[in-house]
Amino acid sequence: MTLRLGNPGRRISIGLIAMTFVLSIFAGRLVQLQGLDSKVYVAEAARYRVQEESIPARRGSITDAGGNELAMTVEAREIFVDPHEVVPARRGRVAAILAEELGRPQEEIAAKLADTRKRYVPVATVDPTVAQKMFERGSRELKADFKGVGSKHEYHRQYPGGDLAGTLIGFVGDDGNGLSGLELRHNKVLAGRDGQQTIETGRDGQRIPMTRSTSRQPVEGRDVRLTIDRDIQWAAQKAITEQVEATGARTGSVIVMDVRTGQVVAMANAPELNLEDWEKTTPDRWVNRAVADVFEPGSTNKVITAAAALESGAVRPETVFTVDDEIRCADRVLRDSHPHPTEKLTFSGVVATSSNVGTILAAQKVGDAKLHEMLRRFGFGAKPGGGFYGEEAGLLPSWKDWSGSQRCTISYGQGISVTALQTASVYQTIANGGVRVAPSIVAGTTDAGGAFVPAEGGKRTRVVSERTAREVALMLEAAVGADGTGEQASIDGYRVAGKTGTAMRYDTACQGYCGYTATFAGFAPADKPSLVVLAVIQDPRKGYYGGEIAAPVFKKVMTFALKSKKIPPTGTEPPAMRIRAGE
Structure with a gap:
């Protein structure tokens, strides 16, 4: 029986044809991704990467005839949690710290941390100093394991007189707009106009350095002075x-x-x-x-x-x-x-x-x-x-x-x-x-x-x-x-x-x-x-x-x-x- 050696040239040709076919598939896909469908994927990527944020405007004050504030706006921090990011083994301790520092029931906060289907759960709105103290304690006691807890800058309405002229002045809702009284009657003057900014963030939600950002500055609300003494x-x-x-x-x-x-x-x-x-x-x-x-x-x-x-x-x-x-x-x-x-x-x-x-x-x-x-x-x-x-x-x-x-x-x-x-x-x-x-x-x-x-x-x-x-x-x-x-x-x-x-x-x-x-x-x-x-x-x-x-x-x-x-x-x-x- 005669043994016949393979033809190296034919094997090389077949291999080249196979490689050419595979590469053509990759090339076609690249043409599709970077040429034909590029705008679709750019838009999709931007949807996940580019975030729009509202910049709240400071609401104007309501004062009496002498300029004494009857309704005023102060800076505040909204404390929120991302239950998905909180380490499960640390949830109890995180809930305890938040409850003690924010003055909220621990059971209420623990329930919010347990709902991992949500990525943004508001907990409380507090004074900036309270928020700072809470984060300092969390970082000191739990170090990196305090992740999943964040804060957002906002404003909070205060009424120094409590019930002084209460039904006359009225109050605002959670969205910062007036719901009754003069707060509602003169809402357009007091509210101003919120600003807006667009930033690029990574997978963990952190801003990507050196990326583009656009913003529209807020227009602060105007004060209303009453004739009240x-x-x-x-x-x-x-x-x-x-x-x-x-x-x-x-x-x-x-x-x-x-x-x-x-x-x-x-x-x-x-x-x-x-x-x-x-x-x-x-x-x-x-x-x-x-x-x-x-x-x-x-x-x-x-x-x-x-x-x-x-x-x-x-x-x-x-x-x-x-x-x-x-x-x-x-x-x-x-x-x-x-x-x-x-x-x-x-x-x-x-x-x-x-x-x-x-x-x-x-x-x-x-x-x-x-x-x-x-x-x-x-x-x-x-x-x-x-x-x-x-x-x-x-x-x-x-x-x-x-x-x-x-x-x-x-x-x-x-x-x-x-x-x-x-x-x-x-x-x-x-x-x-x-x-x-x-x-x-x-x-x-x-x-x-x-x-x-x-x-x-x-x-x-x-x-x-x-x-x-x-x-x-x-x-x-x-x-x-x-x-x-x-x-x-x-x-x-x-x-x-x-x-x-x-x-x-x-x-x-x-x-x-x-x-x-x-x-x-x-x-x-x-x-x-x-x-x-x-x-x-x-x-x-x-x-x-x-x-x-x-x-x-x-x-x-x-x-x-x-x-x-x-x-x-x-x-x-x-x-x-x-x-x-x-x-």
Whole structure:
């Protein structure tokens, strides 16, 4: 048998052909990857490598009129964990360190570390010094095994006053945007605009050195300065809270206004909202009741009827009315504010003694259409405006729709509904010589450079003549005198003008009138008005007359405000007012 040797040349040719075939496959794949499909793979790689991050903008502050911060933003660190990166054997120790340093339950943190399906789990937002201390301890005790714990720069909203003007100011959510109050109403000004940056990171999430990055710098939020005086706000809040508790009332509100500017110096509610703990309260506690709650004003509304009667010329302060203690209106018999024998009262006496019957008699001389027009001119039936969040317009039905009894009851404040702010605005108008200045709460804002830009003043509207306003003011001063219903609102050394109000309170819970609304509104000094104070107390259980329940709150708040503003007594004596015929 003959052995034939292999042909080296043929083997080499076959090998070269095989190698050429394999290399052509690689070459084709490279052409596909780097040529035809390169953009697809570049984009896919970038998706994993290039990260976009938001750069938070610092939210502007809310301050009182003196620049004291009521809401402020501070730097913070969000502590987060990547459970996938935490060494399993060290989870217990990591959880213990985080719990001790962050003040969180260890069981809660351990549960977050055990969920390895997630790569980013927020744990807490803390002060930068707390975060630094935590990382120093973790690095010292666990060294490299503390990996999987990280932090992110952000801002945290703080409210130094706690519940000071809480429902007025409002609060922000976890995303840093306002959710209620002025925080929501002026969110665009306060929030600014977040920046953004794009960076390249490696597999472990660390930034790759010397790689490209792009960024858009954040635009810081602007500050909002309020007309609120922090000290007067505190005094008003304290006074209304104490009285609500003392009388077992449901709620209460106090408003202090500057007569000349219409600016709100204080706006307090009881109970108030603690802004540092708002998440634990129910939404009904977030409401600024001074602008949102509507109620029937009662006798504080008689000032509008008096203004309408005087302005029309149908009545003068000395006009005498024969006043019984009841009067028939359509199918109803309406009683006076207090029982009494038939008496002859001047119109000044009607207002001073808060006579319902006398007020009805004066309103009948005015007429329904003119009385409705005067109510509208004083601002009833429309939102006051001026930057308040949640304000309501109340209810002012057309005079053509008034029932037979409403034609009487509206004259003394039953059958219409208003807010505390609307009522305070009425007394500001009288105190300001008949010129209504739309209420305002924002004194101004800062511009991009940090300079203060004053806000425009409230719209000024002539409502009644100066003479009418002056005559009504003298009547209101008599109402605080010895013969009036508001004697408990008097302040030693000062001339005070004001009016009590006691109205039946409509309650949806009982589908009718249940309980009372006690009010007192007034201004001082009566002959040179500077400040208006209104106190409203809803559903008191221990007494209910405005002169007994609300007037003492007015006195406390007005006394403090006059001293705080350094407003001296005028040193004058009020003129003698004839209350009854023959005096």
